[in-house]
Amino acid sequence: MTSPRHDGPVVHDWAVVPLAGTDFDPVPHRLLHEEPVARVRLPHGEGHAWLVTRYEDVKQITADPRMSRALTVGRPITSMTPHTLAPPGGVGRADPPDHTRLRKLLAPTFGRRRMTALRAHTERTAGMLARRTHDAGPPTDLAETFIGPLATTVVAELLGVPAADLGRVEHWRARLLRHDTTATEGESVKKEIAGYFADLARQRADYPADDLISELAAARATGGISTPELVSTAVMLTLNGLDAVRNIVATMVYVLLVHPDQTGKLRGDLDRLPRAVDELLRFVPQRNGVGMPRVATTDVEVGGVTVRAGEAVYVFYPAANRDPAVYTDPDRLDLGRDEAPHLAFGHGAHYCAGAQLARMEAEVMLATLLTRFPGLALAEPPDRIAWRTGTVNRGPETLPVTW
Ligand code: HEM
Numbered sequence: 001m002t003s004p005r006h007d008g009p010v011v012h013d014w015a016v017v018p019l020a021g022t023d024f025d026p027v028p029h030r031l032l033h034e035e036p037v038a039r040v041r042l043p044h045g046e047g048h049a050w051l052v053t054r055y056e057d058v059k060q061i062t063a064d065p066r067m068s069r070a071l072t073v074g075r076p077i078t079s080m081t082p083h084t085l086a087p088p089g090g091v092g093r094a095d096p097p098d099h100t101r102l103r104k105l106l107a108p109t110f111g112r113r114r115m116t117a118l119r120a121h122t123e124r125t126a127g128m129l130a131r132r133t134h135d136a137g138p139p140t141d142l143a144e145t146f147i148g149p150l151a152t153t154v155v156a157e158l159l160g161v162p163a164a165d166l167g168r169v170e171h172w173r174a175r176l177l178r179h180d181t182t183a184t185e186g187e188s189v190k191k192e193i194a195g196y197f198a199d200l201a202r203q204r205a206d207y208p209a210d211d212l213i214s215e216l217a218a219a220r221a222t223g224g225i226s227t228p229e230l231v232s233t234a235v236m237l238t239l240n241g242l243d244a245v246r247n248i249v250a251t252m253v254y255v256l257l258v259h260p261d262q263t264g265k266l267r268g269d270l271d272r273l274p275r276a277v278d279e280l281l282r283f284v285p286q287r288n289g290v291g292m293p294r295v296a297t298t299d300v301e302v303g304g305v306t307v308r309a310g311e312a313v314y315v316f317y318p319a320a321n322r323d324p325a326v327y328t329d330p331d332r333l334d335l336g337r338d339e340a341p342h343l344a345f346g347h348g349a350h351y352c353a354g355a356q357l358a359r360m361e362a363e364v365m366l367a368t369l370l371t372r373f374p375g376l377a378l379a380e381p382p383d384r385i386a387w388r389t390g391t392v393n394r395g396p397e398t399l400p401v402t403w
Contacts, residue, residue, distance in 0.1 A: 011039045011048045016080065016289050018389035021382065022255060024285050024331070028053055028319040037303040040314070042289065045078040049293055049312035050305070053319035055326045055343065057303040061315050062348035064300060069350065070095040071295035077312045080289035081392070082182060090232030091353065092292055099349060102229060105219050106353050109158065109212045115356050118158065122361060125153050126368040134372065138402035139379035143250045147365060147399070151249070154361055155241030159234060160204065160211025168196070169238060190235065197234040198227060212237070240354055244286070247388070247395025249362050252280045253369065254385065254396060255333060257378050262335045267370045276335040277362050282342035283333050285318045287393050317343045375403040 012035075014027045031038045032053040040051040052061050061067055073093055091102045108114065126146075133145045140146075152166055161169060175189050201217045208214040213234065219225045225233075256263040266276050293312040300307045307313055320343045322330040327339050345352035352358070369376060378385070379400040386397040 009035075009039055011041050012051075014040045014042050014051070014289065016043055016390070018387070019285075019288070019394065020387045021258075021385070022251065022283065022285060024318070024322065025289075028290075028316045029322070032319045032323065037305040037307075040078070042078045042080050044080065044082045046076040047078055047312075049078050049314055050307055051290070052302060052313060052315045053323075054303060055320040055323035055340070058315040058317065058320040058343060059347050060302055061294065061300075061313055062346060062350065064348075065096070066297050066300055067294035067313060068095050068297050069093045069099070069292065069294055071297065072293055072312070075295070075312075077293050077295075079293070082186065090229065090236045092236055092350065093232075094229075096349070098229075102225065102233060103349075103353065105216065105225055106212075106233070109215065110353055110357055112356075114158075115360055118154065118357070119360050119364065121157065122150070122154055122364045123368075126150055126364050130368050130372045134403075139400050140402075141398040142253060142369075142401045143246065143396060143399040146369075147249050147253070148246045150365060151242055151245040151361065154357070155238060155245075158212055158241070158357070159237060160200070160209055160213040161238070165196070169193075169242070193235050193238070194231045197231045201227075201230055201234075237354070240352075241357075243393050244354075245358055245361055247391075247393040248281070248284055248286055248358070249365050250395050250399050251284045251286075252277075252362060252366065253399060253401075254378070254382075255280060255284065256366070257376065257401070258382050259333055259335075262333065263370075266335055267374070270367060270370065272336065273363055273367055273370075274359075275338065277359060277366065278342060279333065279335050279337045280362070281344035281359075282321045282327070282337075284344075285394060286344060287318070288389070288391060290314045290316050317346060373401075373403040377402055 012027065012031065017025070019025060028051065031051060036052070036054040036057060038051050039048045041048045052058055070093065091099060091106070094102060129146050129150055133140055133142070136145070152170065156163065156166055172189050172193050175185065197213070200213050201220065204211070204214040205217040205221060208218065216225055216230045216233070220227065220230055256266075266272055291314070293314045295312050296307045296309055298309045321327075324330050327337070345355040345358070379402040385399070388395050388397055
């Protein structure tokens, strides 16, 4: 649906339609090909915003210091959800110098040394979960018995969320990440999460452990981070660590199982796995709708369009990953593809802080499944798999498999 405007191009209505499997959302797909910088109106918020879909344009906008996240705070910008997922103050909604300071605090946690140690721990947990799943026998819901629990354990380990509290965290995640959660409900859940992390940080300030919350609590004691920043950052890490990884890896496994020829070749040469994971990250449309906008601090030219100072701009990374100017036959999965780096983890200053972690988790999970379950297959025909709708991240409701 489009509607003409008196003062410029048409505004495209971008509804949240239920999508199955790896079906690409038709609105951004069409705009990528027909109107790569377009005006869109999303289901919530007010007015309209720009949507940028081409690879080079997306890179330009996300690397441009004139595009602000801090200016999105408190503005009713047209959006996918009635409430903003990330509370103000966290990395996602800060500009330099605050953003730079916060990312520096996170850097050691997600750095190479910590990741190497965490990989060994992840491999052990994956081995244990795979054994348990195998012993229980087929069929099983792999998202429930293997992928979800692994993602939860890893992020809890990193942050320092005690195992006994994981149920609560899981409950918040489920409530927050639904599109039909009202603004009031969303605010009340965020308040609960914020209270939880504020308490945890207080405990860790007195009894520090080897985890991120302890590091952030220590930084707060010396004025390196404020309490709202600490809480907001912890919330963002928890939501991404649990939900993004669970949904994307489950979708990756689905994609592998519906491409048995390519998967067979991969199984025979697991050295190709890192490249295959990158192709899966490029190919999997990770989310329903679009994430957080940016606001132009001054007039900015992009793709032949002038974005005026004060206007909101969304980039859509999954569309950039399907740009035919960059990828040959972009809508086709090619596990051996060796083209431009994908933008699934974003680009520029707000590039995903957990990218190395997510990639490591995906590699460990896929390697474990491919080696321990040589006969792995979907237990239902692909078109019988139910997909999450009304959620931020896309993924299967359940992933029934057999072997
Ligand atoms: C496969 C899984 C994941 C994908 C596809 C993904 C993707 C993304 C994307 C597209 C962004 C936004 C970039 C932007 O704002 O322009 C982002 C930001 C972020 N992600 Fe991830 N992410 C994943 C997993 C994780 C994990 C496991 C964590 C940490 C536990 C994490 C932490 C973050 C943080 C903190 C930010 C905000 C960074 C900033 O604004 O400076 N992500 N991620």
